[in-house]
Amino acid sequence: MAPPSMQAMHMYDEESRTLGDRFVALHGIAEKRLDSPDLDYLFVGHFEQLRRMFVRYRITSVGDLLTLSRSDLMRLPMVGTKKADYMVALLERLSGHTAAGQSDSRSEIYAPTFGDRFPSLRPKADLALNSTLLNSVFMGQTALRDLLGRVGYSTVGDLLASTEAEVHSLRGIGATKLVSIVALLQRLSDDVDESKADAPVRMVPASALGKGWDLDDLGPDEVQVDWDLDDEAVSTMIEWAREMSDDRTWGGLLECLMSRPLPDDVKPTFAELAERPLPAVLQPDARTFLDAWTVSRGPRDLEILDRRVLADKPATLDELGGHLGVTRERVRQLESKLLSAIQTEFRDSSEWRSVRWAVERVRDRCGAYCPGDQLQVATRGQQLVRWLAELEAKDDVLIRRGFKLPEIPQVPRAEEEAMVDEPALAEMLRGSGVAEKWTAFATDRIVGLRRIDERLVLWPTSQVERAISVLTVRGMPMDPDELGPVVGELSPRSFRQRLFSDQRLRRVSKDFVALANWGGEEYTSIADLMVARLEQGPMLLEDLVQTLFDSHGVSAASVRLYSRAPAFLMRGQQVELRTSSHPYEPRNQPERVTGLYRISEDQILLSLVVDRDVVRGSGRSVAHEVATFMGVLPGSSLTLHSDIKDVQLSWRERSNIGPQMGSLKALVEDAGVSQGERVHLVLDREYFTIEARRPSEPTARESREQMLHRLTGLELNACVGLAGVAWASWSSEFEVVAALDERGDSEVAAVAALRISG
Structure with missing residues (x-):
């Protein structure tokens, strides 16, 4: 090579x-x-x-x-x-x-x-x-x-x-x-x-003694001091301090000099002493010592130190063993020997005194939990000081090994629900080793807590629980639409329903919710509020309107609408609760209900267009005549059976919108009817059933009878001539066209008119 x-x-x-x-x-x-x-x-x-x-x-x-x-x-x-x-x-x-x-x-x-x-x-x-x-x-x-x-x-x-x-x-x-x-x-x-080269001369006044002056950063040549003082003047100052205090220690002397007015013959000497710098001390540097100490170790020790001991993500024994060419057990032995040597030197060696002091400074500065930028670890020596101080870097914080922030069950609570006893929590953190200056930092990192308007509250995952915390802090009813953005809700409608149904909360008006333990009258519905007032006796409608507006912010229009519900009886301008002596009389004009046809004495057919509410699965209102035909009166309900899904037909006595039919979504989907298309609902009061039918498709040579069959859902033989259609719509042959047109079935009326002219 x-x-x-x-x-x-x-x-x-x-x-x-x-x-x-x-x-x-x-x-x-x-x-x-x-x-x-x-x-x-x-x-x-x-x-x-x-x-x-x-x-x-x-x-x-x-x-x-x-x-x-x-x-x-x-x-x-x-x-x-x-x-x-x-x-x-x-x-x-x-x-x-x-x-x-x-x-x-x-x-x-x-x-x-x-x-x-x-x-x-x-x-x-x-x-x-x-x-x-x-x-x-x-x-x-x-x-x-x-x-x-x-x-x-x-x-x-x-x-x-x-x-x-x-x-x-x-x-x-x-x-x-x-x-x-x-x-x-x-x-x-x-x-x-x-x-x-690096350290400018700095003058440290003696008056800094006892005031927390930080001397950690002073180097050996930063301070030059001349300690020449008049011995007699110094003796006078000490004698005066001894005279004024029974304490004969240096601490007593300093406290006396710093806390009392000084006489004229002592004041100049003390003033001169207070301005004199402290003497220079050649303080050994822990980082330099450790850097030199680590260099003196062998390359194998340094690999173990860097990759196993000091690394934020330590290598495994197998990984390091493969790198060093030894077994994992040998790596474990070498690591144990190295750590034992470090800990022994750190504990017992006088040469490691500067390291022990550096570790104590780090522990004092960082405590058990602090921001990660409080300690620089650019060199191996600095990393070793951090390790000896038992600190580990996790994300952007330094955490003492074994330390954990308290979990929600351990967090002390205040008397108010959902509020945190912050002084007690700070004391708990200090007791577990968090430095005083980092208690707020640690508090803000506890999962499940949050500050609302500078107050610390519980902040669980439930949006309703969060709403309770916000209401506790703000101390007044709030609109769910105002609470939603604070707690992070995703569905305003669902959030509102959950708030109004939770027993720890109370709906105090149409749009506001409060804590139940605040007391006060609960707002359940406008009709319930009207009943509560009218149970005390009849009232003029306008007086009732004003009362409910003042107490719960209910609008006048809403009160007037609800006064038409079956539960209430209007006598001129006065409203009262209905009693059995004045039973409610439902409307009975089936000939005026759009899309309603009579199939037999026990069956009716309701033809309607599938709208967005049906597709979404919402219930819908039906005419009085549909409910009374099925035997449903105010205050009662009936289950209509189907092979697909049962449907509830009910009539709330305090409702101003009349009878309600449950979701038709499943029946409509099974019939293959889409939004915007017509569906025929057949209701049977003998067997209490409901069936959804899809109208027949129009053809190119469709007869008038077929057109009437498709539009009304009636049997084809009932559409031959107008007598069958007239009977089905509670009319006569002579009036059927006008009656159908007047009630809104204009398309059926037009076909019937053609039947007459043809």
């Missing part, structure tokens, strides 16, 4: 500088080939294998190396952290030689001290090498730290004062250890350079 090209190897890494940026002095010899004999002194000992690797990867010149970053080097096959450090150290040696303008002899390349190479570290000269502030720089290399202590290096300054040759000559420090020491100083130098 051909070695990769330089272009393929060079991968841009935003987090790493190129070696050319780090070793500017080497740009002058960028064209020098790495296999040049005058560079042989560099490739000795452990460095000899680097020359062979450079040849393999077609890195032929110093300039080729300068275009790469340390991250690029580590991406090369067979190049890990150690070999990358060797390559950087090689350039360090070459840079030191070039900067000093010395000869090519190996004995002279160690002349520059580490202080010359890393001048930015001189302000850190007094920093002890065993300080916990350097944990992230040592990257877990405890043995190296101990070795430096044994050979007499206790501070950063001790190292800066030495040359590479001096360190290399010490017992126990060979080429490998020397490379590690140079890399250590380079990392510390990079940290200092980045903090100076």
